[in-house]
Amino acid sequence: MGIGRTSKWSQFLFALVTSVALPHAAAAADDASPGKRLYEARCAGCHDRASDRTPSREILSRNPPAFIFNAMRGVMAPMAAGLSEDEKKVIALYVSAAAPVPGDPNPNAIWGPSSAQMPLDGPKCEGAPPPIDLAAKQWNGWSLQPDNARYQPAPGFTAADVPRLKVKWAFHYPGSKNGQATIIGNRLYVTSMSGAVYALDARSGCVYWRFDSLAATRSSVSIGPIANRPGHRYALYFSDWTKSAVAIDAETGEPIWRTKVDDSSGLQMTGSPTLYNGVLLVPISSGNEAFAHNDDYVCCKFIGSLVALDANTGxxxxxxYTTDKKPEPYRLNAKGKQLWGPSGGSIWSAPTIDPARGLIYVATSNSHTDAFHDGADSVIAMDFKTGAVRWKNQLLKDDNYIIGCPAAANCPHPVGPDFALGDSVILHTLKDGKQILIAGQKSGDVYALDPDADGKIVWQHRLSSGSALGGVEFGSAADTDNVYVGISDVVNFRDPKPGLTAIRIADGTIQWNTPAPKTLCRWTNVFCSGAISMAVTAIPGAVFAASMDGHFRAYAAASGEVVWDFNTAADPITDVLGKPAYGGVMDGAGPTIVNGMVYVHSGYAGRSTANVYDLKGREGNLLIAFSVDGK
Structure with a gap:
């Protein structure tokens, strides 16, 4: 699934779920609780004893009915096969703790945004929120700038202050694999795989409002002005798993527009959209390689793409698309079923803008079939105005991969290593004005490419042997001189080398490498690891990187020395409601830094539970805010 979206455990669970023919349970008219009966027949086997990335029943219940319903139409569609739309609705109503709006004459109202029904998950802020000021100090979107360098030149504290960072507040909320914090002045916005989008006070963590989208959202949000929309001045943009781009009012959370951008099976809207000059760029990715483990799944018709939308109108x-070849029948699988290809080339990360050349850069994932895909594992340059492909550098050919090979009937021949390029391309300007593109791969390779020579490789380093969950995952950071690269290798049985490396961009010289310390965790699975998969963030003199063992560290930019280390997961942290809550595995979207504060998410897809029967709420899902001396 590209850049650390799977594990051996989730592969096993997926195989178990998709290989067992579950009985179809039609809702009987005289059944007092058809939702209960359908849930027990179709869902309880996994969700009542959840493990790894499968959410528990308790976690599901904290989502609105619309979220649960749309999950059964989207990412969970193979498991919900055979259920009617009405049966999906009664399951959603049964599982969700939220009820329809009392007295609402429209029985379908529950399938739209209904945030008033859901808890805020924190104390409501007193008084009106401050007006939005786009000139205020901010971190807006995946990176502070559209170059995707993840560098904050004016953090509001110095590198010397970093050892004094302490928790100021923590926000505990449902979901996992959440987006990172976006901050405009004293407003903070964060998304959740529960489908909730929150507006918080950046200094205290109190809640201004909560918007419940129609499905999961893990993309980080971007905020910009919106024109020709009476009553709306600023919009907040994101994507969700209804296969849509979404705009809501950044001041109130009121919906503005929603546009479906693709209708492929198994779509996963993972990469954060990039907002630039009134255009919203939405990357498209897919879970096809997981679904294709099911021998009955029609493999594989998905092609990754980038979609540009008018930010005002949607x-x-x-x-x-990442290849101009359309999927077509090309051979039969091991069980005699038709295979389609090419397929794959997902874009898992935020697009990068090159204003001077009028280009957009995207990095792509592996292919799913052995029908050749020329845009898989590539860096692609597209024209900002038209989307035309200007050049394409395929860094690894024939990386054809689905989960469960060689046993699965849909396996490609040969099977590739799953070495996706999953992090955003960094556009870096050298001191002499020359520009370089930096790209990282799950193989452990880091590339410097020449944007003036169709992405020709300038230098290359292989920092580890890589793996399907190894190498470079969610993103590197670059300051004025160096690129800082985290290596995961959480599942690498050959020669794992998790840690952080600094490379001088001008000539590719490795400045330092700091291996990940070995630590203990409150969980004992493979994710008790020093793997650095979460996106990295840099400030002048320091680099912030988190690891899967729950440790959040700062490194001296000059030497790689660890100058600050905070364990987000060993002990409970008091949240904004005054309750104890746990962090967990740190992965995915990374730290954001602005106005003297550092914000980071701790917890990822249930990987930090002590065991599959952990019922003490220790799955880990916290947004933690740090400040100097906690002030």
Whole structure:
């Protein structure tokens, strides 16, 4: 699934779920609780004894009915096969703790946003929120700038202050694999795989409002002005797993527009959209390689793409696929079923903008079939105005991969290593004005590419042997001189080398490498690891990187020495409601830093539970805010 979206445990669970023919349970008219009966027949086997990335029943219940319903139509569609739309609705109503709006004459109202029904998950802020000021100090979107360098030149504290960072507040909320914090002045916005989007006070963590989208959202949000929309001045943009781009009012959370951008099976809206000059760029990715483990799944018709929308209207301006070849029948699988290809080339990360050249850069994932895909494992340059492909550098050919090979009937021949390029490309300007593109791969390779020579490799380092969950995962950071690269290798049985490395961009010289310390965790699975998969963030003189063992560290930019280490997961942290809550595995979207504060998410897809029967709420899902001396 590209860049650390799977594990051996989740592969096993997926195989178990998709290989067992579950009985179809039609809702009987005289059944007092058809939702209960359907849930027990179709869902309880996994969710009542959840493990790894499968959410528990308790976690599911904290989501609105619309979220649960749309999950059964989207990412969980193979498991919900055979259920009617009405049966999905009664399951959603049964599982969700939220009830329809009392007295609402429209029985379908529960399938739209209904945030008033859901808890805020924190204390409501007193008084009106401050007006939005786009000139205020901020971290807006995946990176502070559209170069995706993840560098904050004016953090509001110095590198010398870093050892004094302490927790100021923590926000505990449902979901996992959440987006990172976006901050505009004293407003903070964060998304959740529960489908909730929150507006918080950046200094205290109190809640201004909560918006419940129609499905999961893990993309980080971007905020910008919106025109020709009476009553709306600023919009907050994200994508969700209804296969849509979404705009809501950044001041109130009121919906503005929603546009479906793709209709492929198994779509996963993971990469954060990039907002630039009134255009919203939405990357498209897919879980096809997981679904294709099911021998009955029609493999594989998905092609990754980038979609450009008018940020004011939601109108699609253009859509460019990572290959111009359309999937077509090309051979039979091991069980005699038709295979389609090419397939794959997902874009898992935020697009990068090159204003001077009028280009967009995207990095792509592996292919799913052995029908050749020329845009898989590539860096691609597209025209900002038209989406036309200007150049394409395929860094690894024939990386054809699905979960469960060689046993699965849909396996490609040969099977590739799953070495996706999952992090955003960094556009870096050298002191002489020359520009370089930096790209990282799950193989452990880091590339410097020449944007003036169709992405020709300038230098290359292989920092580890890589693996399907190894190498470079969610993102590197670059300051004025160096790129700082985290290596995961959480599942690498050959020669794992988790840690952080600094490389001088001008000539590719490795400045330092700091291996990940070995630590103990409150969980004992493979994710008790020093793997650095979460995106890295840099400030002048320091680099912030988190590891899967729950440790959040700062490194001296000059030497790689660890100058600050905070364990987010060993002990409970008091949240904004005054309750104890746990962090967990740190992965995915990374730290954001602005106005003297550092914000980071701790907890990822249930990987930090002590065991599959852990019922003490220790799955880990916290947004933690740090400040100097906690002030």
């Amino acid at each position: 109108e699609i301006l253009w859509k460019t």
